Amino acid sequence: xxxxxxxxxxxxxxxxxxxxxxxxxxxxxxxxxxxxxxxxxxxxxxxxxxxxxxxxxxxxxxxxxxxxxxxxxxxxxxxxxxxxxxxxxxxxxxxxxxxxxxxxxxxxxxxxxxxxxxxxxxxxxxxxxxxxxxxxxxxxxxxxxxxxxxxxxxxxxxxxxxxxxxxxxxxxxxxxxxxxxxxxxxxxxxxxxxxxxxxxxxxxxxxxxxxxxxxxxxxxxxxxxxxxxxxxxxxxxxxxxxxxxxxxxxxxxxxxxxxxxxxxxxxxxxxxxxxxxxxxxxxxxxxxxxxxxxxxxxxxxxxxxxxxxxxxxxxxxxxxxxxxxxxxxxxxxxxxxxxxxxxxxxxxxxxxxxxxxxxxxxxxxxxxxxxxxxxxxxxxxxxxxxxxxxxxxxxxxxxxxxxxxxx
Amino acid sequence: xxxxxxxxxxxxxxxxxxxxxxxxxxxxxxxxxxxxxxxxxxxxxxxxxxxxxxxxxxxxxxxxxxxxxxxxxxxxxxxxxxxxxxxxxxxxxxxxxxxxxxxxxxxxxxxxxxxxxxxxxxxxxxxxxxxxxxxxxxxxxxxxxxxxxxxxxxxxxxxxxxxxxxxxxxxxxxxxxxxxxxxxxxxxxxxxxxxxxxxxxxxxxxxxxxxxxxxxxxxxxxxxxxxxxxxxxxxxxxxxxxxxxxxxxxxxxxxxxxxxxxxxxxxxxxxxxxxxxxxxxxxxxxxxxxxxxxxxxxxxxxxxxxxxxxxxxxxxxxxxxxxxxxxxxxxxxxxxxxxxxxxxxxxxxxxxxxxxxxxxxxxxxxxxxxxxxxxxxxxxxxxxxxxxxxxxxxxxxxxxxxxxxxx
Numbered sequence: 049x050x051x052x053x054x055x056x057x058x059x060x061x062x063x064x065x066x067x068x069x070x071x072x073x074x075x076x077x078x079x080x081x082x083x084x085x086x087x088x089x090x091x092x093x094x095x096x097x098x099x100x101x102x103x104x105x106x107x108x109x110x111x112x113x114x115x116x117x118x119x120x121x122x123x124x125x126x127x128x129x130x131x132x133x134x135x136x137x138x139x140x141x142x143x144x145x146x147x148x149x150x151x152x153x154x155x156x157x158x159x160x161x162x163x164x165x166x167x168x169x170x171x172x173x174x175x176x177x178x179x180x181x182x183x184x185x186x187x188x189x190x191x192x193x194x195x196x197x198x199x200x201x202x203x204x205x206x207x208x209x210x211x212x213x214x215x216x217x218x219x220x221x222x223x224x225x226x227x228x229x230x231x232x233x234x235x236x237x238x239x240x241x242x243x244x245x246x247x248x249x250x251x252x253x254x255x256x257x258x259x260x261x262x263x264x265x266x267x268x269x270x271x272x273x274x275x276x277x278x279x280x281x282x283x284x285x286x287x288x289x290x291x292x293x294x295x296x297x298x299x300x301x302x303x304x305x306x307x308x309x310x311x312x313x314x315x316x317x318x319x320x321x322x323x324x325x326x327x328x329x330x331x332x333x334x335x336x337x338x339x340x341x342x343x344x345x346x347x348x349x350x351x352x353x354x355x356x357x358x359x360x361x362x363x364x365x366x367x368x369x370x371x372x373x374x375x376x377x378x379x380x381x382x383x384x385x386x387x388x389x390x391x392x393x394x395x396x397x398x399x400x401x402x403x404x405x406x407x408x409x410x411x412x413x414x415x416x417x418x419x420x421x422x423x424x425x426x427x428x429x430x431x432x433x434x435x436x437x438x439x440x441x442x443x444x445x446x447x448x449x450x451x452x453x454x455x
Numbered sequence: 456x457x458x459x460x461x462x463x464x465x466x467x468x469x470x471x472x473x474x475x476x477x478x479x480x481x482x483x484x485x486x487x488x489x490x491x492x493x494x495x496x497x498x499x500x501x502x503x504x505x506x507x508x509x510x511x512x513x514x515x516x517x518x519x520x521x522x523x524x525x526x527x528x529x530x531x532x533x534x535x536x537x538x539x540x541x542x543x544x545x546x547x548x549x550x551x552x553x554x555x556x557x558x559x560x561x562x563x564x565x566x567x568x569x570x571x572x573x574x575x576x577x578x579x580x581x582x583x584x585x586x587x588x589x590x591x592x593x594x595x596x597x598x599x600x601x602x603x604x605x606x607x608x609x610x611x612x613x614x615x616x617x618x619x620x621x622x623x624x625x626x627x628x629x630x631x632x633x634x635x636x637x638x639x640x641x642x643x644x645x646x647x648x649x650x651x652x653x654x655x656x657x658x659x660x661x662x663x664x665x666x667x668x669x670x671x672x673x674x675x676x677x678x679x680x681x682x683x684x685x686x687x688x689x690x691x692x693x694x695x696x697x698x699x700x701x702x703x704x705x706x707x708x709x710x711x712x713x714x715x716x717x718x719x720x721x722x723x724x725x726x727x728x729x730x731x732x733x734x735x736x737x738x739x740x741x742x743x744x745x746x747x748x749x750x751x752x753x754x755x756x757x758x759x760x761x762x763x764x765x766x767x768x769x770x771x772x773x774x775x776x777x778x779x780x781x782x783x784x785x786x787x788x789x790x791x792x793x794x795x796x797x798x799x800x801x802x803x804x805x806x807x808x809x810x811x812x813x814x815x816x817x818x819x820x821x822x823x824x825x826x827x828x829x830x831x832x833x834x835x836x837x838x839x840x841x842x843x844x845x846x847x848x849x850x851x852x853x854x855x856x857x858x859x860x861x862x
Contacts, residue, residue, distance in 0.1 A: 057648035057659055082644050100696070102679045109682055110675025179819065182796035190714040190778045192700055197791070201702065201712060202782040203626025204611060214692035214702035215710055215782055216623045219610025225672045229636045234818040236643035237489050241464035241823070243650055252464055255819040260799055264817040265632045268517025269785040270800065272509045274812035275516055279784050285621035289507070293599055295608065295621035303622055305608060307597040371597045375609040375622055377686050378676040384604070389589035392667055393677065405681035410671040411641040412586065412662040416648070 056083030056409075056418030063087070063235070064134075064141045065118070066125070066158075068095045070191070070221045071175045071258065072147035073114055074228030079145075079235070080117035081409040082418040087137065087434055088118045089125070092455070094427040107400040108424075113407065115424025116396075121435070122428035127454045131157040135166040136439040143171040143235045149189075150180045160253065171238035172253045173231045179257035189258060195223040198262025199269070205282035215282065227261040286346075291338040292317070295375055296350045302358035303375040306349065306365065313370060314338065320368035321352040391417075398423040431455050463490030463816075463825030470494070470642070471541075471548045472525070473532070473565075475502045477598070477628045478582045478665065479554035480521055481635030486552075486642065487524035488816040489825040494544065494841055495525045496532070499862070501834040514807040515831075520814065522831025523803075528842070529835035534861045538564040542573040543846040550578040550642045556596075557587045567660065578645035579660045580638045586664035596665060602630040605669025606676070612689035622689065634668040693753075698745040699724070702782055703757045709765035710782040713756065713772065720777060721745065727775035728759040798824075805830040838862050 053059075061084040065076040073088070073095065080086040088095075101110035121137075123130050135158075138144065144163065146153060153159055163170055174180050177189020178197075195201055200223070205215035231254060238252030272278040285294040290309040298304055308317040311334060315327040326332055326348065331341040338345055353361050358374050365372045374380060382405060387393050392408040401423075409418045435441045435455070449455045460466075468491040472483040480495070480502065487493040495502075508517035528544075530537050542565075545551065551570065553560060560566055570577055581587050584596020585604075602608055607630070612622035638661060645659030679685040692701040697716040705711055715724040718741060722734040733739055733755065738748040745752055760768050765781050772779045781787060789812060794800050799815040808830075816825045842848045842862070856862045 057644040060651065061647065078640065101675045102683055102685055104682050108675070109678035113675050113678050173818075178793055179797050180821075182793045184793040188778050190700075190716075192694070192712055192714050193778050193780050196702075196712040196780050196782050197788075197793075199783050199785055199788050200625065200627070202710070202784050204623050205626075206620055206623065208708070211618065211620055212704070213613055213618055213620075214704065216611050216613065216689075216691055217694065218607065218625055219612075219687070219689055220607070220672055220674055222629075222672060226633065226636070229633070229640060230818050233485065233636065233640045233643065234820065236640065236647055237464040237818075238820070240468065240643055240646055240650075241466075243647075244467065251822050253821055255821055256817070257797070257819070259793070260797065260815070260817050260819070263788055263794065263799060264814055265627055265629060266785065266788070266814065267627055268508045268515070268520050270789060270812050270814050271516035271520050271808075273785045273789055275511050275808055276509055278509055279786050280626070282623075282626055284623055287599070287624065293597075295603075297619070297621070301615070303609070305599055305603040307599050309597075371595050371600050373600050373603050375603050376606050377609050378606055378673065378680045379686050381604075381606050381670055381673070382677060382680055386585055386589045386591040386604075386666070387670070390586050390664070390667065392670060401678075401682055405677050407671055407673065407677050408667070410663070410667050411580075411637050411644075412664070412667070413641070413645070414587075414660055414662055415658050 051421045054083045054085060054421065055416070056081070057413055057416055059083035061085065062141045064138060064144050065089065066144065066146040066148065068147065069097050070224035071227045071231070072145050073097065074225050075145050075173065075175065075231040076118060077114060077116065078229065078232045082413065086118040087141070088115070088120050089123050089134070090120055090427055091124055092122045092427070092453070104401055109401065111424040112398045112401055112404065113424065116406065117421050118425065119430035119434055120425045120428055121431045122455045124454055125156045125158070127452070129449065129452065129454045131162070133435070133439050133454070134158060135162065137434070138163055138170060139166045140438045141167065141170065142239060143173065145173045145175070145231060145235065147175040150174070150176050150185050164251065169242050169251070171235055171242065173235050173256060174253065175227050175231050175256045177258050179260065180255045191221050191223045191258065192217060194258030195262055197259040198223065199266050200262050203280060203282050206284035207282060210284060223258045223262050226265070227256050227258045230261045231256045286342060290335055291342045292345050292349060294346055296353040298353050298356055298358040298361050300357045304353050304358060304361050305373055305375055307371040309335070311335070316368055317349070317365070317370050320365055320370060321349065323348060394420060396420055396423055428455065458828045461490045461492060461828065462823070463488070464820055464823055466490035468492065469548045471545060471551050472496065473551065473553040473555060475554065476504050477631035478634045478638070479552050480504065481632050482552050482580065482582065482638040483525060484521060484523065485636065485639045489820065493525040494548070495522070495527050496530050496541070497527055497834055499529045499531055499834070499860070511808055516808065519805045519808055519811065519830040523813065524828050525832065526837035526841055527832045527835055528838045529862045531861055532563045534859070536856065536859065536861045538569070540842070540846050540861070541565060542569065544841070545570055545577060546573045547845045548574065548577065549646060550580065552580045552582070552638060552642065554582040557581070557583050557592050571658070576649050576658070578642055578649065580642050580663060581660065582634050582638050582663045584665050586667065587662045598628050598630045598665065599624060601665030602669055604666040605630065606673050607669050610687060610689050613691035614689060617691060630665045630669050633672070634663050634665045637668045638663045693749065697742055698749045699752050699756060701753055703753070703760040705760050705763055705765045705768050707764045711760050711765060711768050712780055712782055714778040716742070718742070723775055724756070724772070724777050727772055727777060728756065730755060801827060803827055803830055835862065
């Protein structure tokens, strides 16, 4: 792909990433998508995430997305010559995003003091499983553990009366992604403070924990527990406080999500499925009674959906103005008219993978949109150009670093 | 609570919120937690989210958290006198965050042109179900629909061979929260551009869709679908590409999440549960064979957990250095040593609710932490002070607005 100049609100911002796997690289993808110049430091063997997910011709499809818009620089951080080179680059960056184990940067002679000596107002975002302090700091961080400690896994389950299967994983690296989002937000908060803030401190480290990022989404649960002793329980496909809202099976084995959880919507739904008399039934007259009789109500709705294909059922309910949609597979996302109209399904050409689709850029910035400048690059594709540009190294010096195995 | 001066990296930033329910108020809570002055405009009847979740003495516990650190100003936006007052306030703000239906601001005589006339470099973040453009723009936005269209609901399910129950809702308003996070990130990106950016456009609107926010977390799935035709399928509690990683039942009806998905960890786990010989079993020797025999492997592990209480099983495996934890309930979060050590469980006094707990502030900014200055305020608690300070109104004028029902 022809790269073209950076575009988007963050054009002019430069971020260095010492990251691997999901959280830090996701954070920097968000920044790069909006125009930041992201320099990803990789060991000569590459970020292990390059091996994750399905491969084609030995290349990861996830990497094409995960690494896009970034410049890849190989640098063996364990080599004694590496810190000096890295510090030269850091001096030219606005922020560092890293997700090594807490304390590992120190071991690499890249502790916060040395980083700040090279760039006094550097914003540093640390991402880890449990945070940079506290008794669990040094535990191995696995996404599923972070999600479980944050309270998500317990709630993502059926009512134990309906199933003895285990609680479900959300099916994606959701804890890592949410932590990456918080880190991107934190980096920009630190930069706003650097440039315009009236607060006391100007030096900003951002300490993002995967557990805490998930925990922060738990609505009013901690408050409810502390005052009323309430412990929120899982309710499967439903919502505990309102009905009907669930996923209903169709004849062709799909699920139709229906959210008819108001008196007006429920009455309209019952009419649309040929049961208008039930709107006046005392069991379904208002939200409180519907919740008491939610299994009976859901059985009525499922009885109707089960006799129809997903297309037929969705068309009929959309025509009746009932909020509903199939549970989208990735194939449904790829062909959805709204996603296509909004640029969320983009044609990209990857030299290793050919013509392919990438998800678009979130958030959308209509006045000044970011764009996909290139897909995930080869390991070290930009080593030479970045070492010249940011570390001021000459061609021969760079050749020598290659011979020594530093890059 | 004594408020004290704002603190945190965003102290000095002022945000106006015309929001309701979850997404926009969650966005502004994140900004307020880091020190921004957030002014929430509410109708005289208040944001309906004040009625959500469990109540105590007629006050919502969720609201205590959701509304914290914000100033509440009542203003009936449908009143003909309201736009002029709002525009005076906007002139003194850095950004606006709103989640009315797309186009609704125009109907209130508060279209983007009028807002920009009052404050030319205002950053405006719009949050909606499907975005400000495209064929679904005007559809009613329900969180569960956005999550389903984004691809999350389909994947949050058991393998259909193991269960015919519907796919599970994550149990929290996760789509709204993720959209709120993207909006907070977008607001700061717009402000960075206003103050420092070298890009072309300086005027910034941010258009965040709930569907797209969820879709953006779908890893490499769209790329895999486009090149290989792969449609990612749900796998329940497990991870499709690595094993063992799941939640296992204990004698006392709890779930223990275990992530022993490497050769080394799996061998150590099998030893810890008294089956060291199985580490050499051909079925479990490497990740590929473990995936082929994952049901048998999980049955072995569950056979062991089922005979122990959650405390006993977790203690034994932690001692063996196996990444694991119980699926935390909110009670577990409230008492967890790491959350407590990291300030994630904070004592707060709410005048309406008494002593209670609030979740701490994410991300943690050690040099310059945000803090909880006050819990969610009463409707219009700050109307008078804000109208004086930002709209320049006198006491008598404000009295008259009250008589007219504007505030």
